[in-house]
Amino acid sequence: MPLFLRVSVALCASLAVALSMVVTLNLLKYDETLRQLDHERAGILLSTLSHSIIIAHDLGLPLAANSLAEERATARKKAQGIEDLILFDHQGVILDASDQGRIGKKLPDAWRGEAPSALQWTARSDGRLLVGRRLHSSFGEEIGGLLAIISARSHAGAFQAALLRWPLKALGILLFSLLLSLPLIYLLARRLRKLVQLVTDEASPSLRERSS
Amino acid sequence: MKVGCKVPPEAATSIDRLRWVVTLVALSLMLLATLLLTTITYRGLDEQLDHRIALKGRLLTDHLVTQFERAAQHGIPLSRLPDLERFLDLARKDHPEILYLGLAAEGGMLASSGTAPPTSLAVVQEASRQLISQGGRPGASHLGTEELQFILQGVSDGSAPVAVLILGADELFAWRKVEDSLFDTLTVLLVSLIVAFEFVVLLLMRPLAGPLLTLAKLRAAGEGRGPPVCLRYRARDEIGQAVARFNASAERLARKSGQKLRELTPATALDIRLPLFLFIFADELQKPFLPLYANSLAPAQSWISTEVLISLPIAVFMLVIALATLWAGHLVDRLGPRRVLLAGALPAAVGYLLAAMATDIWLLLLARAFTGLGYAGIVMAAQGYVAAVSSPEERNRAIAVFVGCLMAGSICGTAIGGILAHEAGYQIVFLLSFALTMATAVAAWCLVASLPAQARKPQSFNFRSFWPLFRNRAFLILLFSAAIPSKLALNGIISFTLPIYLNHYGASAAEIGRVILIYPILILFLGPWLSGLADRWNSARFFTLAGGLLSGTAIILLGVSEGIGAAALSVVLLGLAHAASTSPQISMAIELCPREVEALGQARVLSLLRTLERIGSVGGPLLMGSLIAWQGLGSSLAYAGVAIATVACGLLFIGHRRQVEAISPSL
The missing domain is CATH 1.20.1250.20 (MFS general substrate transporter like domains)
Known part of the structure; x- marks a missing residue:
């Protein structure tokens, strides 16, 4: 491989490594920001819901008598990606969920978050983001909780768009940088050739001297 | 085989200057390209986030309007609600992108939280007055200004709108995220630059500097009266051609003088750079979380306190390194650096695999002991290689290559390890360390020359x-x-x-x-x-x-x-x-x-x-x-x-x- 090509390939490969690392790490950060916004949106939704449930509970309506069907439909419309809204009692037994098969079962431990005393928590299960909120009556007694299950697809569209677009942009920048650096690479290769000449000119005469 | 003489000064200066030029060109190019890419990607981020922030803003206004309407429908005038500003402050607290929240009635603002430019505020207040005077319950309407994206939603007492909730979302949120995470961005840039620089060394500086330096050294060797030497290097570039010419002269000389031709492999300190970088990168990945991982594996009840128990993985690792270093030095002398480097990768890789699979702290201790053994072998072998391939005049520079490589690996490993542990979990990071250690062995196999073992008898400690x-x-x-x-x-x-x-x-x-x-x-x-x-x-x-x-x-x-x-x-x-x-x-x-x-x-x-x-x-x-x-x-x-x-x-x-x-x- 001629020196000019070798220098170009080396710079191209190094640039590709740098740019792919920037794209990967930025994608990770973007994913985190999108997830955080999803989590905050679900938090607002649960906060609104918890107000009405607590007021109804304080007025004497048992928790099990609450139905979230209407709220679920509204939530799906307003907060993209909400897959389900679950109401559970203080023992973690599910009272209402869109999947009827879940009702009466206990909430899996992995869904309850790591901090048992936090008012609101997040967890991840099977790629889905879970946002939970504990319900306390006006007397401070824990009466149960609400859990929003956010689909893994909620920000998949935006993320996939970035996944397609950013590497293409990186490729464009790579080509642009290489074009920009061609004169530099040419000069570098020329200097290298001169250096090779210098070193071989210095190395060979001593051998010639000795052989003569 | 090592050339036991120094590089002629004029050739050394030219090679040095060229190294600097290559480094400078490569780093400037990479810096420019990565900065440009970061700027462009954040522009895209801005567009994407706007939509999501608007969605969240509408949800928040809905939530607040529901609460105000509950009060209004019970006949409580909104202007008489206690601590209205504090309520708005609290509502805004956990949402950094919401810069302004206000409640406007027909007569003016009832309460507000945060700040908005007066000109935008005047426009929004006028729009609110119109919304109230229109009657009926209006849905959320949007009003964009240069700094803020406003969402206006009417608050109804059941029959007619009595107020409007105004929410101002930051138009420049994505850029503020960039400002907030400036350190993150710089970290990403730094790590990318270091990794890319290692590629420049691998693909450009090592294949060029190795044969050039050896050729330059051979000039000095040729001036002596030892047996003729040829260089083991094949490439189709100009350096390869120059080496071929040199080898032909050496062969002629050998034939003529009847001496046996010695074959020389071009070896420089740069050979060790990639294997060492990969290994240090692998090892430093665990640094941001090892005590936390140990804590997650520590038993609830133990005769040793938890704090002492979670300090043991680092202490055991260091102890094994301290003891194994003495022994690894002798091994490098006896077997040569390449073999010790390859052998050292084995216990290190086993250690990372065990750490990933550890179910209790004792297994983690065993894993760290294995890794410590491998670490001592690899680092001592790398140090031995650097010392063996460099002449006394080059030794300081070669040691600088060694230390620079340790630091570069440490920077990249610590930064990436933290991010990966946060995103994917501790075990995945140890598995990555395992993979990188395997890559270390492959890199050592391909790049590190096999040097003869030291003839001298190993000195005992x-x-x-x-x-x-x-x-x-x-x-x-x-x-x-x-x-x-x-x-x-x-x-x-x-x-x-x-x-x-x-x-x-x-x-x-x-x-x-x-x-x-x-x-x-x-x-x-x-x-x-x-x-x-x-x-x-x-x-x-x-x-x-x-x-x-x-x-x-x-x-x-x-x-x-x-x-x-x-x-x-x-x-x-x-x-x-x-x-x-x-x-x-x-x-x-x-x-x-x-x-x-x-x-x-x-x-x-x-x-x-x-x-x-x-x-x-x-x-x-x-x-x-x-x-x-x-x-x-x-x-x-x-x-x-x-x-x-x-x-x-x-x-x-x-x-x-x-x-x-x-x-x-x-x-």
């Missing part, structure tokens, strides 16, 4: 021969006042206590990694400059003392203050302290032990110092674990800081003694 050093009071003061405390601070505070401290204040593994990262960056960039300054001012003792005192102060600061910012400041001070004092410690050791250096040799005196300072590496985590169990996090840090600063004052006694010695002959 005999403590009795070092006895004069143990009787040198100044050497002992240096050891206990500076060398051991430095390692204690590095492994006891930065590697062990800092992750626990930062986790205590809610930092994620990625944030812990970014804070720890400050340390190697300062050592890499300020270390050579500060040690140069210490040499120029001939004040190694002052720099060592100042480093010790600053180190103590940094740890006290960490103990008495709270939060991630305080931790970052302490790491900056610790980095400065160690950058200033590590190299001067070596100068001091040589200066303080002239007779021992003459009798034992400089290398052996320094190797004893380096071996004994590992007492701090092993003891640091154990000591801090015990102190934390006994006194709690803050107090133990304060005590450790006071102790380090106090023992550093011991260096003052060396000055006094030497002064007396200097004066007494004249008396």
